[in-house]
Amino acid sequence: MKPVFMTYTKKDLTNLGVCMVLSLIIIPTFIKTEYWYTSILIPWLCLALATIGQQVVMGYTGQLALGAAGFMAAGAFAMFNLILRVPDLGFVGSLIVSGLIAAAFGILFGLPSLKVRGIYLMVATLASQFFIIWMIDKFGWFKNYDSSGIITAQDIVILGKPFTTPLAMYFVCLAVTTVLTLLAMNMARGSTGRNWMAVRDMDIAAESMGVSLLKTKVQAFAISAFYCGVAGALFAFCYLKSLEPVAFDIKLSFKILFMCILGGLGTINGAFIGAAFILLFPVLLNAVGNNVFHGAIDATIISSIEQVIFGLLMIVFMIYEPLGMAKLWENLKQNIKLKLTSSNKKT
């Protein structure tokens, strides 16, 4: 495909255009209920962003990490403290700095990846998850000595304008997600991403071809943690509207891992598909439980069933399509294209 604008092909620009029209015009005109923004679209964007972070380290660089929620917590609490203590920084500035703080944690806890891989690395990254949550919980300074345990997040103010309605918050999340997604795509396609993938496919071979393992792995962990940190800050400020360490426990890390794997390892659009699926499926299941069985099934049973189905899907995808839903979507598009061209030939 020939690039038409900078290095982007025609297909890229059409995709971007379709997404922009959909998210900026169609969704705001047709969706009026607040529920959709506060409970589905905003968390979807935040979690998709965190999943991109997980993708960078797991899907592209092939390092099994399980601490996304810890970095999200670091980002969220950094944001809270920055707005509280350094008000001059502004919302966007604080968001970037809190991402950088999370990235520093990412570098620290990514260092073991130089020595170990696979399950060993997973344990090392679990340390980050437990340590960060513990640190925030135990040192009152991070929570501004608030004893209740739950802190209300400050209002979002950008350039003097408050962004407090669900729709406005949706636009904030959308803007951040769009910028960071484009950045991630650029990185994944450029030499950075090629180095990541070389390390993923065979680290020893990559090293002998001159790819610096130290630089590549640390870079991947830093960028991953940056994305998670920003996502965590948005998650706390736009979705939860409060800050509590419990919200970022190991369960959220697993959730993001599932989004990453089911969505499709090593794809950016997989992050969005996976996040949408993991978020929407419980909603759908609850709706079925309430409307078809009229609440005859206990809510705890429904959540257990949800867990079983996620687990089963994970196994089924690993066996039949390790590349996840993004690959299924790709196959579907191929099939449709093939059908269209063959029917054109007949006529």
Added chain:
Amino acid sequence: MVEELLFFMEVLVGGLLAGTMYSLVALGFVLIFKASATFNFSQGAMVFFSVLAFCGFMQDFNIPFVLAFILAALLMVVVGLCTERLVLRPLMNASEDTVLMATIGLGYVLEGLAQAAWGVEVRRLDLGIGDFPVPWIADNLKLFISALDIFAGLVAALMIIGLSLLFKFTKIGLGLRAVADDAGAASSIGIPLKHIMLLVWSAAGVVALVAGCMWGARAGVQFALVDLALKALPVLIIGGFSSIPGAIIGGLIIGATEKVLEVYIGPFFGGAIEGWAPYVLAIFFLLYRPEGLFGEKIIRRV
């Protein structure tokens, strides 16, 4: 001075014995890793599933203790069989990481099934052994050590001796080691791969049940058991993934360090460092001895 020393001993012994509880969970991981070089992330879920089933049989159906234990063990054999058939066999040629992710999925399935079948409330499990200091030891040695801890230590020791003997001296054990070394070569000389896998997964299931009983008697049978089982991971890293004695030594190290750190250093940081101290300890081990104390050296080729 003497009192301080006694207190330190008490903390240390308590930690060591609590460590055997981690060892019991770690043992299940080691069994499967030894035989199939697969890391079974669902071991924690298996602990939860098996002991919840055991409690369910006893409390919901009024089945006597021994019979319920046997039924639960049989259930774990069925789980092992299904896992081998439906998860492991299709993934025979897949990469290690793929199998690991599939076992994470398996863990989710087991957790969900257990909660759907037996509910989410915390259940009490009474083994007939109290979680209180043994009077005889308290009187004579001035140490307060829980009877349950001692019992768990004994059970762990018995299981480890039994399994070590099995691996070392029986034909099955030889087969297990052959499969672990090179599954393809082992099956080409006629070792029944499927039976070996079934056996290992069933054994891991029973080990999970025993570990679950110990944990359940202490902390109640509840979902938190799954998180507790995560602590078996640093134990494995310290002991080595493929070593049965490693599992016990690792457990002892983790148990003792965690308790001693918590009592002597914890107060300076506001306590509850137990949550992450084992993982940080594991990181240090990873940096200096990635294969663990007793593990085999990992050699990778391009």
